[in-house]
Amino acid sequence: MKKWYAIYTHAKWEKKVATLLTRKDIENYCPLNKVARQWSDRKKIMFEPLFTSYVFVRITDKEYLSVLQTDGVLNYVSWQGKPAVIRDAEIELVRNFLLEYSSVRLERLDVEVDDTVRIKCGLFMEQEGKVMEVLGKSLRVFLPSLGYAMLAEIPKSNVEVVSTRSRGELLFILLFYYQLLLS
Known part of the structure; x- marks a missing residue:
């Protein structure tokens, strides 16, 4: 059974890692944010990774090691010592959100239990x-x-x-x- 995981990549390697994983026939998702960049003479629409240094992979247990052996991959994102499984619904939520909105910003909010x-x-x-x-x-x-x-x-x-x-x-x-x- 395939599950979604997040992997850490080298800085600015997200798109390249996604391409390498696709070549290995490993299902992956690198959420790209549509942003407008201003140069001195023109504006250009670009697609930048929404999550810096992260790519999502949907794999079986057999593909686990193959992902780690891909150039640019550092490790799996872990939770309590195990690779963190991401629900299909969360990946779909990100996909749908990026289809509806552009120039998305991520903000980290430090919140703790009992706040x-x-x-x-x-x-x-x-x-x-x-x-x-x-x-x-x-x-x-x-x-x-x-x-x-x-x-x-x-x-x-x-x-x-x-x-x-x-x-x-x-x-x-x-x-x-x-x-x-x-x-």
């Missing part, structure tokens, strides 16, 4: 809650102000930290998967 955050956009805009879990690029946030406890998975880009490390009591949990909504 209080405010949601900046989407269905729960302006609601505050406590971070229960950090899941890569999203958070599980406890939202008590709706009259009952709700646990929402929210992209980090949609929250801002209000206060850090305060303890909260969890009464009831209703799992709600909040999808990425950007305006």
